[in-house]
Amino acid sequence: MKADIIILDGRHLLWRTVDAFGMLSAELGDVEVATGGIYGFLSVAIRIHQRYGGRVIVAWEGRNNFRYKLYPEYKKKSEPDEERLEFIQEMIDQETRLKAILRAIGVDQYRGIRCEADDVIGSLAHYYAEAKRRVVIYTGDSDLRQLVDDLVTVVAPGRRGNDTVFDEEAVIAKHEVSPPRLADLKALAGDSSDNIPGVKGVGPKTAAKLINAYGDIEDVIHAAKINGAAKPPWPVAERFREAIAEVEDDIRLFKKLTLIDGQRQMRRIEPKRDKKRVIRQLMAYKFRSLMAPAELNELMRMG
Numbered sequence: 001m002k003a004d005i006i007i008l009d010g011r012h013l014l015w016r017t018v019d020a021f022g023m024l025s026a027e028l029g030d031v032e033v034a035t036g037g038i039y040g041f042l043s044v045a046i047r048i049h050q051r052y053g054g055r056v057i058v059a060w061e062g063r064n065n066f067r068y069k070l071y072p073e074y075k076k077k078s079e080p081d082e083e084r085l086e087f088i089q090e091m092i093d094q095e096t097r098l099k100a101i102l103r104a105i106g107v108d109q110y111r112g113i114r115c116e117a118d119d120v121i122g123s124l125a126h127y128y129a130e131a132k133r134r135v136v137i138y139t140g141d142s143d144l145r146q147l148v149d150d151l152v153t154v155v156a157p158g159r160r161g162n163d164t165v166f167d168e169e170a171v172i173a174k175h176e177v178s179p180p181r182l183a184d185l186k187a188l189a190g191d192s193s194d195n196i197p198g199v200k201g202v203g204p205k206t207a208a209k210l211i212n213a214y215g216d217i218e219d220v221i222h223a224a225k226i227n228g229a230a231k232p233p234w235p236v237a238e239r240f241r242e243a244i245a246e247v248e249d250d251i252r253l254f255k256k257l258t259l260i261d262g263q264r265q266m267r268r269i270e271p272k273r274d275k276k277r278v279i280r281q282l283m284a285y286k287f288r289s290l291m292a293p294a295e296l297n298e299l300m301r302m303g
Contacts, residue, residue, distance in 0.1 A: 001136070001153065001165065003054035005128045007121050009139035010060040010109070014041050014095055016140065016157065026285045035285045037094040038101065042290055046298045047161060052136050056302040058102055059120040060095075062112030062266070067257050074257055076195050099269060101281050106273030106303020115264035118143055122262035125152050138163075143191075143258060145171050146182040176208035184217045187255035188244070196254050199243050209235045217255055221248045273303055 017040025024036035049056060067074045080088065102109055112120045121137055121144060128135050129151040137144055137154045145154050145166050154166040164170070171179045188207035190198025198207075210220045213235045223230035224244040234241065244251065278299065282291050289295065 001052065002134070003052040003136035003153075004133035005124075005135045006048060006052055006054045006056045007124055007135060007137045008045060008048070008056060008058045009117055009121065009137070009141060009144070010058045010098075011095065011117060012139050012141055013044060013157075014038075014098060015091060017041050017044055018091065018094070028284060033097075034090045034094060035097075035287075037091060038098045038285065039287055039290070041098055042101070042287070042299065044157070045302060046290075046295060048136075048138050048155075049298060049302050052155075054134075054136065056107050057124060058107055058109045059117040059124065060099070060109060060111040060269075061117045062115050062120075064114045065112075065116055066114050066264075067116070071196075071253060071257055073195050075193075097281075097285075101278060103269060103271050104274045104277040104281065105299055106271045108271055109269035110266045111269060113265040113267055115261065115266075119261045119264040120266045122147055122260035123264065123266065126262045142175075143182070143186075143194075143260065145175070146179050146260060148179040176205065177211050181211050181216065183255050183259040184211050184220070186258040187217050187251050188220065190254070191258060194257065196257055198254060199240070199247055199251065201243055202240060206236050206240065210240075217251050220244065221251065271303060273300075275300055 014037045018037035021036035021040040022034075024034070024039050025032050026035050045056065065074075099109060110120050110124065118141065121139075125135050125137060125147050129149065132151065135152045137147065137152065138157070139154065140156045148154055148166055148168055148171050150168075156164045156166065158164055166174070168179060171182070175182060175185060177185050185204060185207045186196060186198070188199050188202050188210065189204045190196050190202075210223075213232055214220045214223045214230070221244060223234065224241045227241060279291065279296070282296075290299065
């Protein structure tokens with residue numbers, strides 16, 4: 001499978017790869033800085049570009065995500081300890097340095113304005129698919145599988161480079177609903193990674209049965225409320241009728257949280273291609289393997 005456009009989920013990939021290369025660091029001036037995430041990101045980007053081809057675009061999170069105003073508990077985690085806070089600051093620093101390298105490579109980058117990278121990716125995928133360009137989105141975030149269609153494929157990273165390719169058939173096999181219905185599924189079943197509770201007692205399989213029987217959450221809510229008159233017949237235990245009807249407004253809110261909004265604003269980080277600067281930065285970070293001719297040329301071809 002070859003792509004015209006590869007969209008990388010920036011922060012997701014940066015944080016994922018740091019696990020494998022977390023011990024890497026470099027001395028800049030008198031300060032030792034962590035570089036494992038940067039190295040991991042660039043290494044994976046080279047592999048993905050070699051495998052799928054296409055022009056690389058990177059999407060980044062924006063500040064003040066509109067979802068937090070809708071639901072303050074969204075993605076809420078326990079208070080980080082001092083060690084965790086230090087790690088988070090290291091990752092913020094690495095993200096800033098990575099953006100500078102990507103800019104010098106000539107890679108287009110987009111940052112959301114009051115929204116997530118998911119929304120940026122949704123907007124970009126729609127734009128290029130409308131232009132009949134084949135798009136590969138590289139991310140482990142299952143929310144983005146709702147974008148899958150004839151021209152958009154999501155590739156999830158796996159161990160040792162064994163990625164999982166999600167076309168429409170694979171999404172249905174994994175989640176038991178079609179890509180456009182994934183937001184409805186999570187609205188009912190919840191999503192612990194985003195701290196979305198869903199309907200009490202409703203898991204993914206129950207949610208999938210309801211969605212496949214009736215359609216989106218509005219149809220499911222309607223079927224739950226008309227008690228016995230739904231067509232087709234109610235496909236799951238009767239106790240779920242009341243559970244759904246009692247929290248119908250919450251279900252609608254949960255869908256807003258998990259539905260990708262491709263109409264949000266974003267800002268382009270203007271690329272400024274400069275191969276000499278890329279080499280200087282790779283030298284400063286001691287990324288010797290990325291300075292080999294084949295790897296360096298592949299990096300520059302991404303822009």
